[in-house]
Amino acid sequence: MQFLQHVCDVLYRSSFGTMLRESNNAFSVIESVHVLSITLLVGTIAVLDLRMLGLILRSVSVSRLARSVLPLSWSGFAVSVASGFLLFWAEAAKMYVNPSFRAKLVLLVLAGFNALVFHTTIYRRAREWESLQVCPWRARVTAVVSLALWGGVIIAGRAIAYF
Amino acid sequence: MSLHGWFIALARSPLGHAMQTSRWGFAVVEMVHLLGLALLGGSVLIVDLRLLGVILKSESAITIGRGVSRLLLCSLTVMVLSGIALLSEEAGKCYYSPAFRCKMALLAAALVFYFTLHRQALLRVQSEEPTLWPRIAAIVSLLLWLGVGVAGRAIGLL
Numbered sequence: 001m002q003f004l005q006h007v008c009d010v011l012y013r014s015s016f017g018t019m020l021r022e023s024n025n026a027f028s029v030i031e032s033v034h035v036l037s038i039t040l041l042v043g044t045i046a047v048l049d050l051r052m053l054g055l056i057l058r059s060v061s062v063s064r065l066a067r068s069v070l071p072l073s074w075s076g077f078a079v080s081v082a083s084g085f086l087l088f089w090a091e092a093a094k095m096y097v098n099p100s101f102r103a104k105l106v107l108l109v110l111a112g113f114n115a116l117v118f119h120t121t122i123y124r125r126a127r128e129w130e131s132l133q134v135c136p137w138r139a140r141v142t143a144v145v146s147l148a149l150w151g152g153v154i155i156a157g158r159a160i161a162y163f
Numbered sequence: 164m165s166l167h168g169w170f171i172a173l174a175r176s177p178l179g180h181a182m183q184t185s186r187w188g189f190a191v192v193e194m195v196h197l198l199g200l201a202l203l204g205g206s207v208l209i210v211d212l213r214l215l216g217v218i219l220k221s222e223s224a225i226t227i228g229r230g231v232s233r234l235l236l237c238s239l240t241v242m243v244l245s246g247i248a249l250l251s252e253e254a255g256k257c258y259y260s261p262a263f264r265c266k267m268a269l270l271a272a273a274l275v276f277y278f279t280l281h282r283q284a285l286l287r288v289q290s291e292e293p294t295l296w297p298r299i300a301a302i303v304s305l306l307l308w309l310g311v312g313v314a315g316r317a318i319g320l321l
Contacts, residue, residue, distance in 0.1 A: 056234050060219065155197075
């Protein structure tokens with residue numbers, strides 16, 4: 001923990017971090033990119049989750065939708081992580097002690113874990129249920145957990161500013 | 164009542180009072196606004212990328228459009244309602260904010276476009292490869308909605 005805190009201090013006090021933090025426009029622009037990237041990341045994942053819950057796009061098979069949507073989600077993830085890392089760099093020392101930031105990271109890891117479990121188990125047998133309007137209960141649970149966790153990431157992310 | 168009068172009335176309404184005096188009101192409503200943004204953005208991306216012929220080419224564009232229209236309209240409703248609540252907290256400031264006015268203009272344009280020319284383009288795309296007009300419609304739609312988002316960010320920053 002001391003090491004992590006030290007790393008955060010170093011990032012915070014670095015000239016790049018300071019420049020970002022004190023910039024007039026750079027930080028705001030990066031933050032805007034980060035906020036708008038939730039459409040590309042969470043929005044697309046949500047579309048897939050809502051399909052698995054049988055609420056939208058019922059005529060499209062889950063695998064076909066996933067094949068189209070997941071590259072978008074990954075692109076969104078790349079943009080979110082890149083912009084997020086820069087934002088973190090600028091405020092690293094403050095983020096270390098921010099409970100909402102820590103919660104956000106935990107929720108992010110859990111969301112990733114949820115996706116990993118899904119892709120290595122129930123999704124392996126997707127061909128059996130991909131065209132069903134009502135997916136197997138495990139897929140639906142994954143979808144609900146995914147929506148909750150990603151919603152939590154967004155909420156925790158917004159709450160960072162309040163701590 | 165003048166437009167300015169409506170803004171004042173909103174600020175003085177029970178909603179306005181609640182938003183202005185509550186400690187957590189603005190934060191919570193803003194979070195709802197962000198969640199709606201994710202869903203609205205996701206549905207717009209799916210439809211417009213299909214219209215551009217980038218994804219889901221095996222499905223007809225109108226099928227995709229219809230498949231996400233409920234999500235799009237529900238998330239849009241959430242954003243408008245939460246947006247009104249956010250507005251009631253600082254109606255006076257927003258009335259004079261160029262970013263806010265820009266956002267409202269772009270939002271109106273995006274909505275009109277969605278219910279008219281965009282819908283037409285969706286119906287016209289029969290085959291896998293869309294022609295020029297559907298592609299233009301998709302790009303216009305994406306730019307308008309992106310503009311709404313950017314202007315929205317600018318409200319808080321300018």
